[in-house]
Amino acid sequence: MAGASTSMRLRLPIACIALEVILIILFGVAVEYDHDVSGEAGHKTNTTHHDYENEFYYRYPSFQDVHVMIFIGFGFLMTFLQRYGFSSVGFNFLIAAFSLQLATLVQGFLHTIMTGGKIHVGVESMINADFCTGSVLISFGAVLGKTSPVQMLTMAVFEVILFSVNEFILLSLLNAKDAGGSMTIHTFGAYFGLMVTRVLYRPNLDKSNKKNSSVYHSDIFAMIGTLYLWMFWPSFNSAITLHGDIQHRTALNTYYSLAACTLSTYAFSALLNHEGKLDMVHIQNAALAGGVALGTAAEMMITPFGSMIVGFLAGAISVLGYRFITPFLESKLKIQDTCGVHNLHGMPGILGAIVGAITSLAATKEHYGNGLTAVFPKITSDFPASAQAGMQAISLVVTLGIALIGGIIVGFILKLPIYGAPSDSQCFEDGVYWEVYLPNAYCIELGCNNVSITM
């Protein structure tokens, strides 16, 4: 790709405007307000009380927490790179704003296959669209620094569709439980992205460019992302569960998993460094693995005790992944995983799927009381807990299959030389796609003007 134009002067406007116009037309044709958005439920003739029971009040705070995770959490987590902050937070913003619109359509379309009629939008569709967007951003983390924005928009188009198909198979056909998306969001997004970055392998990346690392301030910016993801993960896992004790329990279990995961992360980060020094990459990422690993089981009766064990394991696995598996993936399998999504989303996602399947085995009246059918609506005397556990396991296999095959195919689509991708020496550089003014160190002292850096 070296030498090819990276100009976005025409590519990006054409992509953005074409995609947005198509979205607007499809929204005009196929979308209508959900009944508690339009007021069609006829409540105006009822008591005020009805207005207080609008889904808005029971979902919107969760939605906003998820929204912050998508735009601030993912966006700032990726600003750790020294000269790629504009792109990290800026392309994250662009891709997310696009994906949530497309996801609303594709998820809604698949849902209407079951129900008929138009696509209904409201706070639930907003949360589901953000979930799909999260999966796209996980894949973005794998290819971060090595792709053009048009390439990312193209990836998002295909990934949103494949995500929605996989989600539909799991939740609607296999009746799997996965409220926090260990499988649908994390496993899918990670392995899809890893396959894409494998196909886009750049053999000369390391030799020509050392900017694939952090500097002091960029690591502190990244901690903003980490902490928002960590704090709001209980809201993420519980955002779309049934109301009442289930939602309450989901948030609580996730909170304990994350707390235990944090101590595990610090322990293994120090242990694996020959001077016993902590590594910011581990803290920024592995401490979040406890949220990923409880994405399936958090709504179940896993107990705080079980949640903490899962979180502790997730943190350990994740740090070990950064230390040993990421270098192996890069050197042996030619998978260049910029943010280490395999360690934060891939392995902990699989762990979460397994924990979910195992926890499903204990889905009995004894543990759940009358709440059993609320958590597991399919479980009956004819469909025992073991069958549910089997469906959970099959769901993981299906997810991995669609993610791996889909990622390879989309990787080849993204390899076409039409997207204005950066050359190897331009990777991890904001200046390729952004007007950048870097501070002149002398000038900070002396008050002279800034110098524009071009490349």
Place this chain on the structure above:
Amino acid sequence: MAGASTSMRLRLPIACIALEVILIILFGVAVEYDHDVSGEAGHKTNTTHHDYENEFYYRYPSFQDVHVMIFIGFGFLMTFLQRYGFSSVGFNFLIAAFSLQLATLVQGFLHTIMTGGKIHVGVESMINADFCTGSVLISFGAVLGKTSPVQMLTMAVFEVILFSVNEFILLSLLNAKDAGGSMTIHTFGAYFGLMVTRVLYRPNLDKSNKKNSSVYHSDIFAMIGTLYLWMFWPSFNSAITLHGDIQHRTALNTYYSLAACTLSTYAFSALLNHEGKLDMVHIQNAALAGGVALGTAAEMMITPFGSMIVGFLAGAISVLGYRFITPFLESKLKIQDTCGVHNLHGMPGILGAIVGAITSLAATKEHYGNGLTAVFPKITSDFPASAQAGMQAISLVVTLGIALIGGIIVGFILKLPIYGAPSDSQCFEDGVYWEVYLPNAYCIELGCNNVSITM
């Protein structure tokens, strides 16, 4: 003003203490708790159920989102300047903390004209006060870097009063709809601030001072502001609407408008740059125009389709404004608009007012069902939708009139040489009003002590 003292040693303490003492006295005389704050509704004798229906639970999450927009959103959006971060976030903090107190009094006083009795405070007054504060901060964005904190407090005193009068005329006398403040907040704040900065025109600003620009890290700080404004704008527009489907719909429409606006912003930012590079100023600001432009119509049945069209247009207009209109305003009309509030709040605010008027025309039983009188309480067979649309249009004219005339008058008040305003060469410099220690680049390497920069 060159050579005049900029010392805040007496000016700022006198201003802050005098204003706060007056506020405290007026609060002591005129303010009391709203009935669901004092418990006067006598619910203690009722069931617990009543406590769960306190307005607090249905408004406070929205309030906190708005609060974050005011203090983090506006504050950090303005940190883009390379050496004005302390002032941006710090004076934003001071002005906002003052304005919300004064706004509570002035808005409450005007409201009691209608109802009699004392000023009642509670979560609704907190939201309304933050809205008024937002308008003051928009004007602050126009004069950013060129004024002293005492000057800004003085501006806030007058602007809060004028804002409240305009708001009262629009909402209580003209019965206009403007829940998200396209007119009352954005149009008013922008044109008021533009007139103030016109009167305070500094002909030698460009020649003597090149600090009116960003550096790398300051642009990333500014993105914190942008993203919080973007994420929480649905809460802003819906914070004070009626409960139930209206509030739900308002948030939803705003969310779609912002998503479409973001794609439009990226498209036009790349298109207008001769190398096709994105400009951080556009991303930080124009991507928000979709929220401004739906400030009036978001609670109406504008549909996601309509919202996305409005958002798309708003983003395009805003980028075009930064590229073509801001330079024109500065060179021809002598309006130095530091943050480009004309592009983010001025033009999109007017667009929002027009969209609101047009959307009102469709305020029929057919579209709204029984919800019609909830959104448009004045519309009857004697007062048709077209009359409502007319009132919306008149409201825009009134707002522009009060903002323009008020801004000019207040601009001349602020021109008095008593506020310790900075000289031209001191503009955009934190060191004038803050103790500043800048990092010595060599010292970061060598570990020597910091050097204090004075001017």
Place this chain on the structure above:
Amino acid sequence: MAGASTSMRLRLPIACIALEVILIILFGVAVEYDHDVSGEAGHKTNTTHHDYENEFYYRYPSFQDVHVMIFIGFGFLMTFLQRYGFSSVGFNFLIAAFSLQLATLVQGFLHTIMTGGKIHVGVESMINADFCTGSVLISFGAVLGKTSPVQMLTMAVFEVILFSVNEFILLSLLNAKDAGGSMTIHTFGAYFGLMVTRVLYRPNLDKSNKKNSSVYHSDIFAMIGTLYLWMFWPSFNSAITLHGDIQHRTALNTYYSLAACTLSTYAFSALLNHEGKLDMVHIQNAALAGGVALGTAAEMMITPFGSMIVGFLAGAISVLGYRFITPFLESKLKIQDTCGVHNLHGMPGILGAIVGAITSLAATKEHYGNGLTAVFPKITSDFPASAQAGMQAISLVVTLGIALIGGIIVGFILKLPIYGAPSDSQCFEDGVYWEVYLPNAYCIELGCNNVSITM
């Protein structure tokens, strides 16, 4: 301690893993879901309505605001130090994740003394655990930069226990009111931490190390912490009050106190500087004192008028403390208070306790109506308001006693040479415990590789 190893290679993993394993075992033995987490209330047989009345919906938004204060607020407030950002935000993260788990157990254990049975967890225990964690982080602020992470974890173990004992004495035995923790959280955390730092006094700290100060960007990072603490303090003080008008009033009073405090802070910061320049340390900290000072009285009928007076005084006291008392504490009493917690939490906490006691004197039917017993359940004709005020005063004395004596004892425990504490010349340096890559100023210009700084 000079020359001793600071390696965390074994110390930190052993501490983290041992503590987490003990926590997990104790959670397995002693903890179970609260009834509205497990669904044991049997609601599945009831109406959907019941699910909407789950405590989750009335506490979780407050919890998340408090959570943001603990992790982002405290964490970023402490990033003001020029070379200690990783440790500030990173050790804050570690200590908080640990403390909230231990606090759940210790607070729950003391509560079960009253009620019997197992420890119940749910959103209320999450809030209470975060409150205890806040107190630990206040003490962390006093010793910031001079301690190892294992030392801090050890401090947290003891402080969580002592905090919980003191809290139990105040709230359960003395029947004191302290919803926002002026005494239990702020006074306790501050004086405990001050005693610890007194025992750990380092006579050569100033001579050998000048890094105990901020740089430009670190002060802007710290403002993120300040603003989140400021915005969400109304949620903090009201997070655990009774529902309804009491919670509403608590948030409202705190909001006014903070607004008045901010103007007072700016006034006194400028007044006490000989050039009239504002000091970022004051703005970052003193502007928050209004929240601390209303921690006891905010739920009472103190009125906005009273709240603003308290806030104004708190800001003034806090700035005066930074200017005059902190230097005195360091030079005369050998108390090195890195973050000035005496000014932000110590004195304002005592002020808050006194304000709470005085406000309790007005706890009459005349002021509270039927709400009296909701706020003051113990007040009857036999136990008048003056007795409540007496209990409030005794509570302050008890808190100071436990904090001061506990802090001294724990200080000596922390003085043992086993924790890998930094030498005097290593204080305020991230590089001791973290892998740090500092930006090479020349390289930003020239594109060369980063240089690793080791010490």
